[in-house]
Amino acid sequence: MKVLVSGASVGGPALAHWLRRRGFEVTLVERAPRPRKGGQAVDLRGAALVVADRMDILEQVRAARTTMRGMSMYDGDGNEIMRSTEETVSGGRLDSPDVEIARDDLTAILDAVTDAPCRYGDSVATLTQDDGGVDVTFDSGVRERYDYVIGADGLHSNVRKLTFGPEQPFLKHLGMYVSIYTADNFLGLDHWQVWHREGEAGFGLFSDRDTAVMKVNMGFAAGPLGYDHRDVEQQRRLVQEHCSGLRWQAPKLLEAMWRADDFYFDAMAQVEMDRWSKGRVALIGDAGYCPSPLSGQGTSLALVGAYVLAEELGRAPEGAFDRYERRMRPYVALNQALALENPGMAASPESVRRAADGITLD
Structure with missing residues (x-):
């Protein structure tokens, strides 16, 4: 059987891996011209670690984990007001069995074991399905027929839009926005996190293995904003507007934002749907059930969802x-x-523990 998987971040490559192990012919398609850079550190917990183990990548994942020593919180005058060597905001307790790993590192590990062809720089333009399959036209003009199409293409899923309609009815806005990008490590952070918040805005900084740079998380609280999720310059202007009142290192961080080539911005939102499938099209990960970064479980849901869907398709497609x-x-x-x-x-x-372990995989 031929399966098209849209999205080559986490859930897509994981699903392709499991489907190929079960004898399916799988093709990935990814709008970006090459594997995406950037992104925040992500967490693997509970059932997701079981999936990683069954993929034979758990040892690699643990070897690539972030090695944070702790965190500090600062006020607007640059005074340290709190310090911990037991936990961090992004990863929780440092003695936890959970794994925090840079998104880039995880996607590289998944890409190495997926072994499925990927159409980079292309996207699904139309989907037309019948009882026997799905006819797909790509933006490039190529046409193909597949037995199934799976959307693993994130919060603003193109497959979801083509199959279920506009995203607005499915997105639950949580009142916050976040930007993520890389900057020179002018603070000299060494396996350490720094956090600062004033009013409705704030930022978090951390440096891990490459201490020449640091990852910036800068965000703000706001109701739903109208913007184009592909217009990066518009998004930078929103961050500048809402975070320019921050003090301490904020001016330098905002200046660095305009130079960053891995800038990412989006709303903190969840996806809520009555169904994740229609006919021969289905959704996994953020496309179908984004929990938002505030949950810390988006990556785990994508990995587990990929495993469960592949297992069920392999058991019997009907x-x-x-x-x-x-x-x-x-x-x-x-x-x-x-x-x-x-x-x-x-x-x-x-x-967190109850949620992380909240599914049986056998």
Whole structure:
């Protein structure tokens, strides 16, 4: 059977890996012209670590984990007001069995084991399905027919739009926006995180293995804003407008933002849908059930969702999407709830652990 998977970040390559192991012919398509750079550190917890182990990549993932020593919080005058060598905002407790890893490192590991062809610099333009398959026209003009099409193409999923309609009914805005980019490490951070917040805006900085640079997370609270999610310059202007009142290192960070070649910006939002499939098209990861970065579980959901969907398709294509949804729904609900448990703060460790382990994979 031929399967097209749209999106070559985390869920897409993982799904391609598992489907190929089960005998499917898989093609990936990715709008970006090459593997995407940048992104924040991501977490693998509970069931996602089981999936990584079954992919035979867990040892590599652990070897590439971030090695943070701790974090500090500063006020607007540059005074350290809190320090911890036991936990960090991004990764939780440093003695946890969970793994925090740079997104770039994880995607490189997944790409190395996926072994499926990828059409970079292209995207799905049209989908027309019938009882026997799905006819796909790509932006490049190429036409192909597949047995199934899977959208693993993120919060603003193109496959979801073509199959289910505009995204607005499915996106639940959580009142915050975040930008992520790389800057020169002018603070000299060494395996350390620094956080600062004033009013409705703030930033977090951290440096890991390459201490010449640091990752910047700069964000602000706001209601729904109208902007083009592909217009990077417009997004930079929004960050400048909403974060220019921050003090301490903010002016230097905003200046660096305009030079960054890996700038990313988006709303903190969740995707809520009654169904993740229609006919021969289905969604995994953020495309179908984004929990938002506030949950810390988006990557884990994508890896587990890819594993479960591939397992169900491999068991028997007929009814596979229904079985996938029945297995994943409770797990998704637990993980999406993490972002809402303590608005503006992390969910309790008990809730995080319950959500991370909230699915049986056997």
